[in-house]
Amino acid sequence: MRFSDYVSIAVHQLKKNRLRTMLTVLGIMIGIASMITVISVGGGGQQMINDELLKFGINRIWLFSNDLRGPNKLLTLVDAQMLQKVRGVKDVAPSAYEKAYLSRGGTKLIADVVGTTEALFVMEQMGYLEGHGLTKKDIDYVRQVVVLSEEAKDQLFGSGTAVGNKVSINGQKFTVVGVEKEDQSIYSSFFSGKCYIPISTFNLMFSNRHVDEISVTAQNTDVLDGVVDDCVSLLLKKYGEGSIKIINLTQELQNAQNILDIFKTVVSAVAAISLLVGGIGIMNIMLVTVKERTREIGIRKALGAGEHHILGQFLAEALFYALLGGFLGIALGVLLTRLAGDILGIKTEVSIAAATLSVLFSATVGIVFGLMPAYKASKLSPVEALRHE
Amino acid sequence: MSAIIEIRDLCKTYGKGETCVHALRGITLSVQPGGFLAVMGPSGSGKTTLMNILGCIDTQTRGDYIFAGTDVRRLSNQAKVYLRNRRIGFIFQSFYLLPTLTARQNIELPMVYSGIPPKERHKKSSELLEMTGLASRANHLPSELSGGQRQRVAIARALVNNPSLILADEPTGNLDSRTGADIMRMLVDLNKAGATIVLITHERSVADNAKELIVLKDGCVVEKVS
Numbered sequence: 001m002r003f004s005d006y007v008s009i010a011v012h013q014l015k016k017n018r019l020r021t022m023l024t025v026l027g028i029m030i031g032i033a034s035m036i037t038v039i040s041v042g043g044g045g046q047q048m049i050n051d052e053l054l055k056f057g058i059n060r061i062w063l064f065s066n067d068l069r070g071p072n073k074l075l076t077l078v079d080a081q082m083l084q085k086v087r088g089v090k091d092v093a094p095s096a097y098e099k100a101y102l103s104r105g106g107t108k109l110i111a112d113v114v115g116t117t118e119a120l121f122v123m124e125q126m127g128y129l130e131g132h133g134l135t136k137k138d139i140d141y142v143r144q145v146v147v148l149s150e151e152a153k154d155q156l157f158g159s160g161t162a163v164g165n166k167v168s169i170n171g172q173k174f175t176v177v178g179v180e181k182e183d184q185s186i187y188s189s190f191f192s193g194k195c196y197i198p199i200s201t202f203n204l205m206f207s208n209r210h211v212d213e214i215s216v217t218a219q220n221t222d223v224l225d226g227v228v229d230d231c232v233s234l235l236l237k238k239y240g241e242g243s244i245k246i247i248n249l250t251q252e253l254q255n256a257q258n259i260l261d262i263f264k265t266v267v268s269a270v271a272a273i274s275l276l277v278g279g280i281g282i283m284n285i286m287l288v289t290v291k292e293r294t295r296e297i298g299i300r301k302a303l304g305a306g307e308h309h310i311l312g313q314f315l316a317e318a319l320f321y322a323l324l325g326g327f328l329g330i331a332l333g334v335l336l337t338r339l340a341g342d343i344l345g346i347k348t349e350v351s352i353a354a355a356t357l358s359v360l361f362s363a364t365v366g367i368v369f370g371l372m373p374a375y376k377a378s379k380l381s382p383v384e385a386l387r388h389e
Numbered sequence: 390m391s392a393i394i395e396i397r398d399l400c401k402t403y404g405k406g407e408t409c410v411h412a413l414r415g416i417t418l419s420v421q422p423g424g425f426l427a428v429m430g431p432s433g434s435g436k437t438t439l440m441n442i443l444g445c446i447d448t449q450t451r452g453d454y455i456f457a458g459t460d461v462r463r464l465s466n467q468a469k470v471y472l473r474n475r476r477i478g479f480i481f482q483s484f485y486l487l488p489t490l491t492a493r494q495n496i497e498l499p500m501v502y503s504g505i506p507p508k509e510r511h512k513k514s515s516e517l518l519e520m521t522g523l524a525s526r527a528n529h530l531p532s533e534l535s536g537g538q539r540q541r542v543a544i545a546r547a548l549v550n551n552p553s554l555i556l557a558d559e560p561t562g563n564l565d566s567r568t569g570a571d572i573m574r575m576l577v578d579l580n581k582a583g584a585t586i587v588l589i590t591h592e593r594s595v596a597d598n599a600k601e602l603i604v605l606k607d608g609c610v611v612e613k614v615s
Contacts, residue, residue: 005501016489299485302446303546304474304502306467382446386485 025325027278032329035271044348088223093119094211112194115202131163131178146174279369286373298385311378318370326362394420399452412438414608427599434605478547482559517545537568
């Protein structure tokens with residue numbers, strides 16, 4: 001018996017009982033579809049979180065003084081310059097914070113004023129609605145210039161143009177050079193209603209030579225650990241044991257990954273159960289089929305079908321149910337993935353690996369659950385099978 | 390010339406102990422190549438059991454069955470499958486066509502199991518459809534054929550692998566007398582062309598077509614005519 005004969009018998013049988021075929025296939029289809037969806041949406045979510053963290057910086061560390069007497073007693077611009085020389089460091093951005101009155105004409109609001117350098121704008125890959133970020137010259141020449149957040153600009157200028165106009169910070173005039181575009185980054189949403197001025201101007205204005213934090217980016221993830229060690233040991237040597245606190249996003253990334261992993265595991269378990277149920281459905285229908293077609297099996301055996309022929313025939317049918325379910329499941333899974341991606345606003349992609357895996361998985365289900373009924377059919381005695389009504 | 394069928398003291402019992410049924414009680418006979426044996430007897434006399442054993446789809450409890458010089462009892466399952474497929478052609482009372490296959494597909498079925506390529510199958514089935522006068526019915530399902538046509542499909546199917554032995558179990562049993570006569574004429578012609586046939590029937594008029602006749606009763610041969 002040829003391979004094409006097995007295929008044609010299986011297709012013939014499945015076509016003959018369309019409704020039965022569809023219902024049998026449904027279980028596998030749902031299982032595979034949910035598996036594909038979970039893997040793709042989960043993968044997309046993971047990618048999104050990775051991207052977000054990368055944007056904010058997984059190559060980035062934040063250094064704070066650990067001094068409980070006050071938040072801004074230790075670190076200075078000199079430290080930032082020192083850290084810039086550490087091997088593997090890409091950018092160093094010192095930042096200092098103060099609350100101040102931000103006003104224009106009759107509008108006045110309390111905003112966070114960030115004193116920083118041009119490096120911060122590079123690090124955070126900031127986008128601009130108008131103008132640009134702070135430049136090195138702004139810092140060097142202690143210019144009275146400001147970059148507003150989108151929210152601050154909206155409140156002070158409404159829909160008008162801000163760049164080139166003046167605002168006052170605690171009564172001092174500043175020229176607006178840029179408006180930061182606030183993207184929907186999940187990690188930056190809590191930093192709105194603020195403005196950036198040169199750190200030099202900041203120090204002068206608030207009579208404060210300290211910075212609150214220094215953030216450092218490593219050239220890549222591989223050297224990150226070395227950079228962290230070097231920076232921290234330099235600062236500790238200067239300020240003493242326990243003086244410096246460090247934060248980076250590796251832990252955040254790990255947490256996000258853990259949550260996703262749990263989510264994936266739970267939904268995969270549900271998908272696996274659904275596949276199991278689908279497999280049992282196939283086994284059930286195959287047992288019914290073997291019973292119904294006992295006479296046929298008898299006739300085939302009388303005409304010279306061997307046990308392996310009958311086994312192969314019924315196994316092929318079970319495999320077809322499973323593969324049909326697998327392919328339909330992939331189609332449904334792709335559809336659901338797109339839908340979920342649109343609803344959740346995640347960029348999703350169905351991986352070839354996931355699709356291949358599910359086809360292999362459904363084929364295995366078909367063979368495993370088809371084996372028992374097919375074996376039963378192959379062992380039927382021809383005489384008794386022929387006598388069967 | 391050695392016999393195609395040689396059976397000696399063949400017994401078949403079903404069940405065990407008190408419920409034991411003796412279907413065959415020591416049958417001895419032989420059929421030569423080109424022979425035409427009719428087996429007669431009332432229902433329950435063991436005719437079909439005998440035919441199943443001759444066709445290698447059932448096994449005797451006792452006694453010997455030598456098919457073309459081979460002791461069937463010693464054959465593996467695989468070898469029996471081969472015999473059924475290549476050396477024996479079955480014709481059944483209720484045709485036993487597969488209802489979802491067309492006439493042509495039914496005829497080609499044994500060739501599927503012999504691993505013959507589709508092209509050759511098609512050629513051979515075309516020949517047989519022509520021979521049995523069913524050329525125009527090739528693509529009809531059994532349900533669209535008359536009883537006589539169905540039995541002709543079954544005969545074509547039995548012949549498709551050029552078997553050494555044709556076993557016909559009441560081939561005319563489900564047919565009206567005229568169609569039955571047609572079918573018998575076909576078998577007689579096949580026999581004249583050299584086929585060895587064992588025919589089971591309970592009608593004397595049908596049995597008269599054969600060259601030899603045995604009558605079974607309660608599993609024993611009660612009459613032998615040759």
